[in-house]
Amino acid sequence: MSETPKNLAAYIWSLADLLRGDFKQSQYGRVILPFTLLRRLEGVLAESKEAVLAEYERVQGMELPEEAQEKFLLKAADLTFFNTSRMDLSKLGEAGIKDNLESYIQGFSRDAREIFEYFNFSEFIGQLNDANLLYKIVQKVRLTDLSPKAISNHDMGKVFEELIRRFAESSNETAGEHFTPRDIVHLTTSLVFMEDDDAFTKPGIIRTIYDPTAGTGGFLSEGMEYVEALNPQAVMRAYGQELNPESYAICKADMLIKGQPVDRIKLGNTLSNDQLYADKFDYMLSNPPFGVDWKKIEKEIKDENTLKGFDGRFGPGLPRVSDGSLLFLMHLISKLRPNESERVNAAGRKETGSQGGRIGIILNGSPLFTGGAGSGESEIRRYILEADLLEAIIALPTDMFYNTGIATYVWVLSNKKADERKGKVQLINGVNLCSKMRKSLGSKRNVMSENDIRTITRSFGEFEVIDNQVLDKAPEQKSNRGRQSENPKTEAVKTFSSKIFDSHEFGYRRITIERPLRESYQFSDERIASLRFAPKPLNAVMQWVYAEYGGDWSDHEGCASYGVLAEFEDDIRLHIKTHFKELKEKQIKDLLDSKTWLNQKQVLLKARALQQIIGSEQHDDMNGYEAVLKATGVKLEAKEKKQITAAVSWKNPEAEKVIRKVHKGVTAMDGGNAGNAGRNPLPKPNPIYGLFEVNGQIIEYKPDSDLRDNENVPLDPTRSVNEINEAYFAKEVQPHVPDAWIDANKRDAQDGEIGIVGYEIPFNRHFYQYQPPRDLAEIDADLDAVSAEIMKLLQEVHS
Numbered sequence: 001m002s003e004t005p006k007n008l009a010a011y012i013w014s015l016a017d018l019l020r021g022d023f024k025q026s027q028y029g030r031v032i033l034p035f036t037l038l039r040r041l042e043g044v045l046a047e048s049k050e051a052v053l054a055e056y057e058r059v060q061g062m063e064l065p066e067e068a069q070e071k072f073l074l075k076a077a078d079l080t081f082f083n084t085s086r087m088d089l090s091k092l093g094e095a096g097i098k099d100n101l102e103s104y105i106q107g108f109s110r111d112a113r114e115i116f117e118y119f120n121f122s123e124f125i126g127q128l129n130d131a132n133l134l135y136k137i138v139q140k141v142r143l144t145d146l147s148p149k150a151i152s153n154h155d156m157g158k159v160f161e162e163l164i165r166r167f168a169e170s171s172n173e174t175a176g177e178h179f180t181p182r183d184i185v186h187l188t189t190s191l192v193f194m195e196d197d198d199a200f201t202k203p204g205i206i207r208t209i210y211d212p213t214a215g216t217g218g219f220l221s222e223g224m225e226y227v228e229a230l231n232p233q234a235v236m237r238a239y240g241q242e243l244n245p246e247s248y249a250i251c252k253a254d255m256l257i258k259g260q261p262v263d264r265i266k267l268g269n270t271l272s273n274d275q276l277y278a279d280k281f282d283y284m285l286s287n288p289p290f291g292v293d294w295k296k297i298e299k300e301i302k303d304e305n306t307l308k309g310f311d312g313r314f315g316p317g318l319p320r321v322s323d324g325s326l327l328f329l330m331h332l333i334s335k336l337r338p339n340e341s342e343r344v345n346a347a348g349r350k351e352t353g354s355q356g357g358r359i360g361i362i363l364n365g366s367p368l369f370t371g372g373a374g375s376g377e378s379e380i381r382r383y384i385l386e387a388d389l390l391e392a393i394i395a396l397p398t399d400m401f402y403n404t405g406i407a408t409y410v411w412v413l414s415n416k417k418a419d420e421r422k423g424k425v426q427l428i429n430g431v432n433l434c435s436k437m438r439k440s441l442g443s444k445r446n447v448m449s450e451n452d453i454r455t456i457t458r459s460f461g462e463f464e465v466i467d468n469q470v471l472d473k474a475p476e477q478k479s480n481r482g483r484q485s486e487n488p489k490t491e492a493v494k495t496f497s498s499k500i501f502d503s504h505e506f507g508y509r510r511i512t513i514e515r516p517l518r519e520s521y522q523f524s525d526e527r528i529a530s531l532r533f534a535p536k537p538l539n540a541v542m543q544w545v546y547a548e549y550g551g552d553w554s555d556h557e558g559c560a561s562y563g564v565l566a567e568f569e570d571d572i573r574l575h576i577k578t579h580f581k582e583l584k585e586k587q588i589k590d591l592l593d594s595k596t597w598l599n600q601k602q603v604l605l606k607a608r609a610l611q612q613i614i615g616s617e618q619h620d621d622m623n624g625y626e627a628v629l630k631a632t633g634v635k636l637e638a639k640e641k642k643q644i645t646a647a648v649s650w651k652n653p654e655a656e657k658v659i660r661k662v663h664k665g666v667t668a669m670d671g672g673n674a675g676n677a678g679r680n681p682l683p684k685p686n687p688i689y690g691l692f693e694v695n696g697q698i699i700e701y702k703p704d705s706d707l708r709d710n711e712n713v714p715l716d717p718t719r720s721v722n723e724i725n726e727a728y729f730a731k732e733v734q735p736h737v738p739d740a741w742i743d744a745n746k747r748d749a750q751d752g753e754i755g756i757v758g759y760e761i762p763f764n765r766h767f768y769q770y771q772p773p774r775d776l777a778e779i780d781a782d783l784d785a786v787s788a789e790i791m792k793l794l795q796e797v798h799s
Contacts, residue, residue: 005155009162012036015140022131029167030246031128033123034119035141036163037253038105041081041112042088042512043147048077056084064797070109080261081112089142098129098317111252111262118249118267141511154228157221157258164250168402169441180218180287183448184362184400184410189222190457191394191412192283192360203233210281212270212288212331214240217251219285224258239276241266271327272297274313280337280357286328287362290404294324301327317379318370325363326380329411332359333389339415356416358391363408365763368393373510373712373758374749381759385425385503389413392460393425395763397434402442407431409763412460420463425501429767430456432471459498466498468769497767509717511725512743513733514690514703516657519622523611531604531647538591541580542600545572545591555601563597568589607644609634620655651704657739663691663698688726688734690741703743713755721753 015035016028023031045052059069074083085107092100101126105116128134148154168179193199199207220238227234238260240249248267255262264527266275271294294301298321313334320324339356366418371377384390392412399405410630433452433560437445459466473494533542537549546553546567549572553562565572569592576583576591590596613632619625625645629636636644665683685693692699713728725742733740748757 005151005158006162008151008295009159012144012159012163013166015137016137016412018133018140022133022616023127025170026665027124028170029163030119031124033160033163033167033250033253034116034124036146036160037115037257039141040142040146040257041046041083041108043081043145043150044079045077045081046147048079048082051076052082052084054085062199062723073109080259081109081256082114083107083109089138092138094135095137098125101125101134101138112256115249115252115256115262118245118252120246153257153259154225156676157225157254159222160254160257161218164254165219167250170217171271180362181400181402181404181444181447182218182222182558183453184287184396185218185222185285187394187396187453188285188287188360188362188410188447189219189226190453191392191410191460192285192358193223193226194457194461195418196282198355199227199234200230201257202231203232204235205233206235206237207283208237208239208279208281208337209283209285210239210276210279210335210731211285212241212328212335213286214242214251214265215244215247215287216261217254217265219287221254221258223283223285224260237264239264239279239281241268241270241275243267243269248762261631269297269528270331271324272300274331275523276335276570277597279335281335282337282355282357284332284335284357284359285361286332286359288325288328290325290364290406290408292364293322294327295321296678307765316383317376318401319367319376319380323366323370326367326377329359329361329363329367329384329413330380332361333384333413356414359411359413360415361411361413362396363409365409366761367411369410369760373756375758377761379756381761382507382757384413385506385759388417388423388503389415389502390425391417392428393761393763394428394456394460395431395767397431397446397448399443399445400434400448402444418463423503425502425503425506425761426460426463427499427761427763427766428456428459429495429497429763432473433496435473455496459496463500465500466496470494471496492769492771495769499766501766504715504717507757507759508712508760509715509721509725509748509753509757510710510712511729511755512746513709513711513729513737513740514743515737515740516701517704518652518655519649519658520618520620520652520655520722520783521622521625521645522616522618523607523648524616526610527648528604528607528611531607531643532600534596534600535643535646536592537583537587538596541583541591542597544575555605562601563594565592565594591792603640603643604641606634606636607647620652622649622658623656625649651706658702659699660702661700662699665691665698673773688729688742689744712758715757721751725754 013032015032016025019028019031040409046113052073055073059072064072070082074080077436082279083104085475086102086549087104087107089104092104102122103119105113108467110115125134145151151159164179165182198205207227208797209220211217211219214220217238217240220240224236224238227236238255240251242251245267250777252262252265255265256632264276268275279718285470301314301318304312305318311313312713314327316330320550336357336359338356367377367381369723390411391414394410394412396408396410398407400408430452433455434446434448434637435452452724471494530742532546549568553559555562572592573588576588610629610632613634614628619628629641663683665685683691683698685691685698690700692701713725716724729742744754746756747754750757
């Protein structure tokens with residue numbers, strides 16, 4: 001920014017001197033920005049003022065609706081706005097200035113008037129008037145010449161941006177919700193606009209830029225300024241949508257000052273109400289809110305996902321409700337201008353079409369790795385990487401934003417990758433490319449210089465691998481308070497790195513590893529006794545009731561009092577309310593019903609009958625359990641059998657494996673018998689997938705859910721899925737657990753292959769630098785020194 005706009009912005013901001021004491025510092029911008037806009041609009045309208053007033057007199061007699069009147073007046077003004085009031089800031093007077101100023105504002109065209117409404121300008125006019133400041137403010141503003149003759153649209157845009165920046169700094173408690181720091185804006189813009197030679201060289205070239213979380217318009221302004229600096233004859237059209245009314249007003253005002261049509265800036269929630277749904281864009285920039293949930297718009301998002309699928313914005317999947325960052329990313333992808341650089345027309349000839357688009361979005365670390373295989377987040381990453389849309393991810397330094405100090409990343413995506421980038425992703429580690437600010441602004445303590453930004457953009461533009469390039473950065477200042485170590489830890493060298501990966505390297509296939517269930521059973525007195533009580537959630541409370549009120553109950557058939565609790569109901573309910581709050585009313589009624597107790601007693605008696613026949617010895621082969629039960633002749637209902645089995649059996653690693661199924665198949669004993677020719681092929685032993693040959697039979701075992709595990713097998717497009725899975729299993733699993741197998745029923749929903757595909761981008765793992773620990777002798781020396789110092793202090797205390 002040149003000195004003139006900066007000086008002018010500083011002069012305008014000096015209005016704060018009048019506001020000090022009557023207004024909070026965070027409110028200064030809410031007064032200064034609309035007054036600056038008002039004075040600029042007044043200066044722009046000066047030449048066409050008389051023509052507009054004359055046309056207004058003419059159309060008033062035509063009794064037209066406001067929309068029709070506006071068309072005539074806009075034509076007379078030859079601008080995108082007008083004002084029909086005969087007043088200006090120099091004619092408001094001191095008496096009745098509040099009413100005169102409000103009337104003057106109402107004379108603006110609808111788009112311009114709306115800006116002042118969303119600034120809540122009328123409210124601040126009232127506060128200024130009550131504080132006897134309104135006339136003083138108006139007098140100072142009207143003496144500031146902001147007409148196009150005094151300052152161009154370009155410089156006026158810079159002035160307004162500087163005022164917005166000052167506003168952001170003065171209200172840094174909430175600034176991060178609406179403002180993106182200028183260094184981050186500049187970096188992201190530089191990355192996104194790189195490589196568009198046409199935009200930088202061809203006169204009259206038209207490009208569109210879009211921000212779905214426009215805030216105060218920082219990305220839109222920077223994008224337009226970036227292209228204009230390189231090609232003043234290029235035409236940039238800015239589009240945006242913003243949720244916060246005040247930020248929307250600032251953004252719209254900024255566009256109006258720059259001469260942009262403001263009807264392209266929309267107010268509302270981009271995710272639930274996309275007001276530019278039919279538009280596609282060349283460039284998109286966004287800094288969506290970090291970690292904000294989307295529960296309030298959950299229905300709209302899920303409906304679009306379900307009903308429209310890939311014809312809508314959210315076809316790949318939905319992230320968890322607690323973080324909507326990836327929803328914004330999918331929204332932007334849906335807005336990419338199609339890449340039709342080699343389309344064929346109806347005559348069969350190749351012709352030049354639209355050249356695609358590019359996205360720059362700032363996200364926290366969560367979208368890189370949150371969600372396992374098959375989750376919404378993983379499926380979104382899968383779509384992005386398999387569609388080859390991701391160009392690069394840049395790790396930024398921490399403490400770069402006004403309202404958070406967490407790690408953040410710039411994602412650059414495009415559907416017009418250069419040939420050398422196709423199938424590749426570049427990761428750039430720029431966490432050390434910053435310097436400390438002299439004064440923190442909220443959580444923002446670091447700032448990126450032009451050289452820092454140039455280092456990243458050069459690496460991205462040249463698509464190069466850089467291995468730990470040492471940076472010329474001063475070490476961080478350490479506090480000199482407290483005791484200083486005699487052998488201080490060596491400061492890690494600050495480096496810069498860039499790595500390039502194939503897209504598939506971020507993918508894996510999660511295979512499920514099963515191991516056989518091994519169980520024992522025993523009809524012991526202790527295990528049978530537990531059957532007196534129903535399973536959870538009634539088990540614990542029934543034990544308490546039985547101990548408290550079941551002293552007179554008998555297991556004989558003729559015991560009439562067994563389970564009768566009517567006279568104790570109030571006491572039981574009181575105890576439940578205190579100690580078993582999780583129980584619902586239906587469950588409490590079941591507990592108080594004697595049928596529940598009698599049914600459980602019946603199960604207990606049947607288990608005792610089984611014990612009389614089977615005995616109370618331990619059996620370590622569950623495969624004979626069913627036959628043993630059947631041989632007793634005791635009739636069991638399915639529910640009773642399930643409960644008794646659960647009570648008398650347990651997992652035992654020393655027991656025999658529990659067989660799930662014996663297959664009729666081809667075994668080694670058949671000698672590869674092919675007598676089944678012409679019919680469906682019989683299964684063959686395949687221990688990798690759980691078909692084991694045992695004593696001439698093909699056995700499939702029941703899996704033990706407690707021993708179930710998952711293995712992530714790296715993707716390799718050069719080999720078949722089964723080949724990769726089996727090789728991994730043979731190397732990483734089988735040597736350690738020989739009886740394990742791969743569950744072939746767990747298949748990916750998209751390709752139908754064994755294992756569920758997942759994608760994650762473990763950024764920190766790829767850039768981890770091992771820091772060797774200090775030598776033990778140094779640590780011992782430090783400990784000895786500290787111990788000696790403590791002993792000396794203790795001696796001084798005792799003396």
